[in-house]
Amino acid sequence: MAHDHGDRTLALREALTLAAQRVADYRAALPESRVAPLATRAELRAALDSPFPQESAPLERVIDELVAAATPGLVASAGPRYFGFVVGGSLDAALVADVLTSGWDQNAFNEALSPAAIAFEDVAGRWLKEALGLPPAASVGFVTGAQGANTVGLAAARWWVLQQAGWDVGREGLFGAPRVRVLVGRERHATIDRALRLLGIGERAIEEVPALQNGAMDTAALARGLAHGAGTPTIVCAQAGNVNTGACDDLRAAADAARAANAWLHVDGAFGLWAAASPRARRLVEGIERADSWACDGHKWLNVPYDAGYAFCAHPDVHATAMAYSASYLTGQVTGRAFGGGDFVAESSRRARGFATWAALRSLGRTGVAQLVDRSCELARRLADGVRAIDGVEVVNDVVLNQVLVRVGDDITTDAVQRQLTEEGTVWLGATTWRGERLLRISISNWSTTARDVDQCVEAIARAVASCA
Numbered sequence: 001m002a003h004d005h006g007d008r009t010l011a012l013r014e015a016l017t018l019a020a021q022r023v024a025d026y027r028a029a030l031p032e033s034r035v036a037p038l039a040t041r042a043e044l045r046a047a048l049d050s051p052f053p054q055e056s057a058p059l060e061r062v063i064d065e066l067v068a069a070a071t072p073g074l075v076a077s078a079g080p081r082y083f084g085f086v087v088g089g090s091l092d093a094a095l096v097a098d099v100l101t102s103g104w105d106q107n108a109f110n111e112a113l114s115p116a117a118i119a120f121e122d123v124a125g126r127w128l129k130e131a132l133g134l135p136p137a138a139s140v141g142f143v144t145g146a147q148g149a150n151t152v153g154l155a156a157a158r159w160w161v162l163q164q165a166g167w168d169v170g171r172e173g174l175f176g177a178p179r180v181r182v183l184v185g186r187e188r189h190a191t192i193d194r195a196l197r198l199l200g201i202g203e204r205a206i207e208e209v210p211a212l213q214n215g216a217m218d219t220a221a222l223a224r225g226l227a228h229g230a231g232t233p234t235i236v237c238a239q240a241g242n243v244n245t246g247a248c249d250d251l252r253a254a255a256d257a258a259r260a261a262n263a264w265l266h267v268d269g270a271f272g273l274w275a276a277a278s279p280r281a282r283r284l285v286e287g288i289e290r291a292d293s294w295a296c297d298g299h300k301w302l303n304v305p306y307d308a309g310y311a312f313c314a315h316p317d318v319h320a321t322a323m324a325y326s327a328s329y330l331t332g333q334v335t336g337r338a339f340g341g342g343d344f345v346a347e348s349s350r351r352a353r354g355f356a357t358w359a360a361l362r363s364l365g366r367t368g369v370a371q372l373v374d375r376s377c378e379l380a381r382r383l384a385d386g387v388r389a390i391d392g393v394e395v396v397n398d399v400v401l402n403q404v405l406v407r408v409g410d411d412i413t414t415d416a417v418q419r420q421l422t423e424e425g426t427v428w429l430g431a432t433t434w435r436g437e438r439l440l441r442i443s444i445s446n447w448s449t450t451a452r453d454v455d456q457c458v459e460a461i462a463r464a465v466a467s468c469a
């Protein structure tokens with residue numbers, strides 16, 4: 001037995017070392033590698049789709065098969081020339097911390113299960129609030145992403161607005177409850193609608209607030225809308241960082257309007273909340289500290305590996321009442337205990353996400369976080385200037401943050417240009433429909449993107465436009 005154990009330890013050490021080398025090689029090649037995958041889902045499946053093997057396989061063989069089968073289908077989204085959606089890469093320190101997290105395999109439900117996991121969430125949570133300028137007393141739930149954070153924030157909102165109306169939603173549910181109104185901008189992210197569906201509030205509760213030219217919410221219209229239904233339980237949902245234009249709602253005006261109506265203010269700031277971490281960009285989100293709850297991502301602009309999101313709430317008691325559960329078998333859960341871990345999220349057993357976020361913040365420092373934001377914004381402006389110089393190409397949005405919207409012709413041409421870019425593989429960027437028009441959408445949110453990568457992107461767009469003309 002002792003011999004077996006020794007062999008197994010050695011095999012694991014070798015496999016981990018090999019995996020680490022493979023990851024290091026993969027990432028070292030990212031700056032020069034093709035961005036789009038080489039194989040489609042169907043092709044990958046055809047190569048992979050064997051019958052479920054009857055017999056076990058040794059570690060080395062499992063890993064070899066995994067790497068060989070997955071590699072052609074990998075997208076270089078961790079690299080510097082992936083400009084699609086709002087994706088971000090992963091900082092080296094956060095990646096290594098994430099590998100340790102897997103090795104340690106902690107359950108971050110509570111302190112009894114892992115004091116380390118909870119303590120790192122405590123401290124990383126405090127640093128996040130400091131970086132983002134949120135109230136020091138706010139609670140933080142480490143969730144899977146902004147979808148999770150929006151759902152948690154809106155769950156707290158639902159509990160509070162109904163409690164104000166004398167209704168305990170935790171106990172009574174929504175059958176027979178007073179109607180809840182949700183005022184949210186027309187250009188909200190679709191995860192808000194899904195959160196409202198899951199929470200039983202429903203899409204019909206949404207009262208859309210018109211958008212301004214740049215995609216931000218028209219807060220004068222918000223104030224008028226709120227004045228209408230005074231006395232009704234009301235949630236206002238603002239946005240920092242429009243996924244197309246990067247525009248941020250006027251949060252001061254939204255907070256004034258929400259306060260006057262005794263409404264709960266939630267802010268979806270999946271990536272735009274990071275503007276607050278830069279002294280230069282901070283003016284975009286002034287008033288941010290006055291909201292009741294906030295959703296933010298770690299895996300986008302902070303460059304933490306997937307998955308990492310944060311649900312902040314200015315009212316920890318409301319946050320915990322809406323989300324926590326307790327059971328008699330849960331050692332360490334006593335009345336008056338310090339909340340944390342599983343109390344602020346919708347999961348029970350969960351990954352120890354505090355380690356990777358802590359490592360990202362520790363490696364960057366406050367200055368580094370601000371620089372990451374500023375550099376991305378600067379590169380977005382450089383890219384906008386570059387594409388403007390291409391004949392027949394226009395930048396459609398005011399580039400206030402890290403998002404650039406580009407018109408390269410009619411809808412058919414735009415999609416053809418996008419396909420051509422993907423085929424060529426120098427860069428990857430997506431197309432979007434904004435205000436009824438197909439446009440290229442470019443996001444700069446990776447720590448490793450350089451001016452050279454941006455210039456290569458401009459050149460690739462010029463080539464694709466020329467070939468599709």
Ligand SMILES: *Cc1c(COP(=O)(O)O)cnc(C)c1O
Pocket residue numbers: 086144145146147148189191239240241242243268269270271297309
């Ligand atoms: C990306 C995004 C979301 C969803 O975030 P996930 O991390 O994908 O769950 C929500 N809102 C906005 C504004 C976003 O950009």
